Amino acid sequence: MTREILNIENLFVEYSNIRGKVKAVRGVNLKLYKGENLALIGESGSGKTTLGTAIIRLLPSSGYIKDGRIVYKGNGNEYDISKFSEKELRQFRWKEIAMVFQSALNSFNPVLKVWDQIYDTARAHGISNRNFVKERAISLLRYVQLDPERVINSYPHELSGGMRQRVLIAMSLLLEPKILILDEPTTALDILTQRNIIELLRTIKADMGLSMIFISHDLSLAAELADRVAVMYAGAIVELGSVEDIFYRPKHPYTLGLIKAVPTVTAGFRELYSIPGSPPDLINLTPGCKFAPRCEYKNSVCEKDEPMLVEVGQDHFVACFRHKEIGNGR
Amino acid sequence: MEDRAIIQLDHVSKSFTVRSGIFGGRKNMQVIGDLSLSIGRGEVLCLVGESGCGKTTTGKLIVGLIKPTSGRILFEGKDIWSMNNEEFKDYRKAVQIIHQDPYSSLNPVHRIYNILSAPLFRHGLVRNRSEAEEKVLDLLDRVDLTPPGDFIYKYPHQLSGGQRQRVAIARSLTLNPKFIVADEAVSMLDVSIRLSIIELLRRLKEEMNVTFLFITHDLAMAKYFGWEGRIAVMYLGRIVEIGPTPRVIENPLHPYTKALLMAIPEADPQVTRNKTPMKLRSLDIPSLLNLPPGCSFNPRCPFWIEGTCDKEVPDMYEPENDHYVSCFLFRGK
Amino acid sequence: MSRVKKILSNYIFLRAVRAILTVFIVATLTFFIIRLMPGNPIEIYIGQLMSQYGMSFQDAKNQAAALFSIDLNAPLSKQYVIYMRNLLRGDFGVSFLSQGTPVALMISAYLPWTIFSVGISILISFTLGITLGMLAAYKRGSIFDHIMSTIAAILSAIPNYLIGILLLIIIGVQLGLIPVSAMRGTVSPGIKPGFTWIFIKDIFSRALLPIMTYVVSTIGGWTLSMKSSTLNTLGEDYVTVAKARGLPESRITFAYVGRNALLPLFTSLTMQMGFLMGGSALIESIFVYKGIGWALGASIAQRDYPVMQAVFLIITIAVIVANFIADLLYSKLDPRIKIGGE
């Protein structure tokens, strides 16, 4: 089961803007295993979305991969995605790795019917048999609990937000990709629709065994769906481990702070507090641990050197000099 | 409770007319339907619902930004839309709002000093610049923007989201309000900052004895902020359940509240994975332009009674003391 | 919604109603301007007849009434009704100068040429402009973009009649490529209209300078608007998603970026039609290209009021009809406005 399918090695991504270079992703090492759900958790500006889009090389035009490799292992071969030509990328995207974006509302071309957009996708990958595509599209739409006949002939604006999100998920499965990246897949939706999407994603995982990467600021999505969780702060992964390790045995003060900042409804009360201060400026980064200015555990070392990820338990990594002092669970 | 009430809504409805073109059909969109509510002095009432359910409209009705189509809104027992000028001025000063988006709630062309001093000058609370400066510094200090001297002459765009929201809170405090509507005041902020804003509001409530209407879509935040107060659950313009927070959370009565509580994803893997969501009859939310007859939740409700729920609108029943629900399952209980 | 209501709230229906209403209002305005203005042309004309030809007031009045096809003795309200009825019949009165020629006949001789030259120009300019604009957007920051954007900005700042004069001077006079002083009118004498090569070649060569003027003066605007519209569209999520879906560049460029970037340009297209039809008064006068604009210029210069009034009305109606056509096109391109209802 634990065969890796994606290996991100020492990845650096930057954006250039008028003020300077935004160091959005700084030296990320991350493996994705076959059939697992990995959650990338972080707040705005943590680099999680940049990391996600870098995987399929869809960075905005001001962004670029400065260093590192993104190795995809599929069909018995290894490919470095960061070296792909435009043509290779085109064939690779959606077929091997599909991505569901944050704003399903704007993910569809407003002037084309759903069917045209589905067929466009199939044709781009060499499948031009209309009947075949139609049958597959209908069965997928049915799978995501939509009325296929109605949806397929609709324009995007005729569908509700939840329906569009389901259409996009159905479309992402069209070419049976090995990896599915979902960027904030539930954020804009209301709670009952969120639940429905979560259940759908669970079913997909059970039925199809593909690997999924969830990008979210919302810890609960990770708690719902992830096998492993990577917590990002200021462009780097500060803690990585199984979902139980992260939620019940966090070793990084930031992870601990995040978890303690979110109240629950159905569980009892627990002690909550918020992290003081705000995230650092990614253009003028100070030396040392980027979290140090907001950290109550910091000492003089933290302000000089930046900690690396070290293994603190089985498959549990943390980038903190003082991880031994961070409480053992609640 | 009636005599202690600071704000009361008395059968309030609000509709907007939606037009399409000059000859297009006019449609009545009822956003709030027959809402009655009473908020006691010093209380925290959390108004919870999904986006588009009418909770923001309720907030705007209470602060007098829009007029109800029918019904009355009473401030300290007086109908705000039939007040004389003097009374209305007092009401305006006493009731304030904190908006959701700290990026659009502060005018980008003004410095923080101007934003906070304008109401002070307007209502004669300060007479000159040095008094105003002193008062503004004090306000900034109160919302933990310290040292206040660093912030007073900045423009909004030079502050972070959390800092802006603190300025917005400071502005709502300029006139020593009695009642504050906090409309999704933390939902646009980063997770790690939210709680500190909530704590700030809680502290201000204690220090200044302000009554709060806390509008949110996040039941967990409502529970956290309003544990000692009450929760009102709103669905398609109507309150479906209202009661003391612990009882609504621990013993929800309305099927919609139950569905919400069972559906909310939680930041705890064991808790959230052991939830069994309620099977709804339909995934689609009816449009406000085309509300179903009877109880508006009936097309989705698994406990729906044919011939009753799709015909009549349920009243508010009180199956437990102080815990009201608008559902036929509780008729006569 | 009931069926009748559906039609009533239909986008195209609404646009049609608005177009007709506008024509009606403009016709009414024209009527009252002519009669209520301080320098009332009818009185001036009557005065002229009396002083120049020594006619009696009554005779002069009768002749004026015949020219304007108006019964001057009737009350204003009745005059108005007659005027509108005549308009509906296509009766615009007769010209002052070429006496006896019905204005309607003159208009039918001039209008097609203006529609032809302006129409062709808009087609060329729009197509070229959006192509260049898209190219500039795709190559944003490149030398091509800088040069294109600078030229476009300069061109769109020059009044179109000055471009006309410049073309006349440079191509006609300095370089002597086109015999401008001999090129008057819309068709060379002796050439029979029809679908013959000679005729088509002739009308194009005569319309060449006006068309060039229109194109050069509008292409900059289209390039700049299309560039900014394309840049906006390129930032849309659905374009990113289309790339993520592995769609070929050509498909994204045309069906995803191009078509959506085009939509906001339609408002400018309708404005442009009005502007060019209006500007034709100057351009056609400069090149002595005998279209409706030239007719307007000439009738104003000679104070030929019936012609002036009718030509103005016709130009306005042409613009309204053109706008309506643009609206129809727009509703074909954007599915979101097909249904007027929701």
Added chain:
Amino acid sequence: MKSREIVKRIFWEPLVIISRDKAGLIGFIFLLSILLLSFVGPYFVKLDTEVKLDKIYQFPSREHILGTDNQGRDIFSQIVNGGRDVIIVAFLAGLISTLIAVSLGSLSAYAGGFTDTVIMFITEIILTIPQFPLLAVLAAFVRLTNPTMLAFIIGFLGWPALARAIRSQVLSIKERDYIEAARVLDLGRMHIIFSEILPNMLSYIVISLIMAMTGAVYSQVGLIILGLVPFYGHNWGLMIQLAWTRGAIFYKGSIFYILSPIIAIVLFQWSAVTFTRSLEGIFNPRLRAGE
């Protein structure tokens, strides 16, 4: 505020911002030069009216930097003296258009309902009528006797597009949360209009004024060229009209005579439009504060 700070805010900061955008800076310099040339220049360069038949169509020389015209008069002196009236009329007309547009546009947005519907309907109608022919027809009826009248006619027809744009601006600003906050704080209607809404529209209004001015130059010079403005003494438009009607443009040697006023007008239009690019920055505190 100390007077030094006021000087800094009103004069120095805008200059710094203008200098940031290269094209905007060039536009600003050109515009300033044209204004200086047209308003100060006439005090130094007298209009040459003397007919010198021996000096017809001379090419530029030290004596006549732009050459001479069909009657041997100095072209440069005509250019220097020919801008003022054009610019004044354009400015007046632009001002009138902008004033009408701002009042009607904001009234429409602020009042809403029936008022809004009526104002917008009228605006749409006037917008559909091609402006230049209407102007030309009006110019034929109304005896234009002085520049102010011309400016008024142009100004009264030039507002609809602007009014529509201003309306949508006000509508969008009116809905912002800070306006709601100001209402809840009971800051008063005057404060809301002049202190909350207007400052956010200032750049837009000034840009609109400049665009309206360029529009007025278009109409004005067009009317002059068609010979519909009878009263003028001397200006750029008239130079073109004379060159055209007297057939000078068909003569090869007239190139400097005809080109000079054209280039003057084009430069004015272009520099005004380009200058607007910098204006955005002057009124936007985000750019002003130097982030």
